[in-house]
Amino acid sequence: MRIVVLVKEVPDTYADRTLDLETGLADRDASDRVPDEIGERALEVALRYADEHPDTEVTVLTMGAEPAGASIRRMLAMGAAKAVHVVDDDLLGADLGLTAEVLARAIERIGFDLVLAGDQSTDGSGGVVPSMVAELLGVPQATNLGSVELDEARTTGVRAIDGGVERVSAELPAVVSITEQLPDPRFANFKGIMAAKKKPIEQVSLGDLGVDAEARDASRSIMIAIAARPPRQAGTKIVDEGDAGSKLAAFLAENRLV
16 A cells, blocks of 8 residues: 655744734744654654555655754654655745645655645644545545554544544555544654665655646735734732632623623
8 A cells, every 4th residue: 555644844832922923824944844743643653554454554744844854864763664844935934725635745746645734833834735635636535533443445434523532544556644643653662763765755846746837826815914922911800808709700700601
């Protein structure tokens, strides 16, 4: 089976994040760059299947700037066989539509039976790229799965819905996105780290994928305003002087909290 795992390098989840007020883009140099954990969990799903089926080839695919190479090596050290890195200056600030188009073209170029991804990244949190990729590839999708079962012909899983859960399945080829309910990713051992140095990372551009660079300027989405997050205001402090109960009730009523 050929499994392609979508991964992404993001600003450190636990660090402060800043926005460039001139471009509207996240300042990715303001904190450490790390692989998005949800992508690592998706890779873990692929690697567990590959552990039991040696004829499986796992490829990691990412779209990002040159520095993402370090995160890719980490994925290869975990056990992926190879990687494809889409790098192009015209992708700076790409919206979800362009991102999905580029990823779909890259997946077609690689060849696949299954595409695995996280449900949403921790930076943009769009949550729609896996569905958009499936639509562009013309294959079934099984999204937001909290468990995944794979075989040579289909994928099956369970996802939460209002008031319960539902079990879904899709024949391969398909696109599957997973949630944080899936197991933690494995740690790369010394053998994996050394082996990763010899594994191939193919860099491709928009031209290689047949995507028109000028299409980036098309009105896929338009930013109409940019503003910094307002500073946090001090909260209301109620001191008990025998009337704290009535003050609290008045505060709740005033702010329509009761």
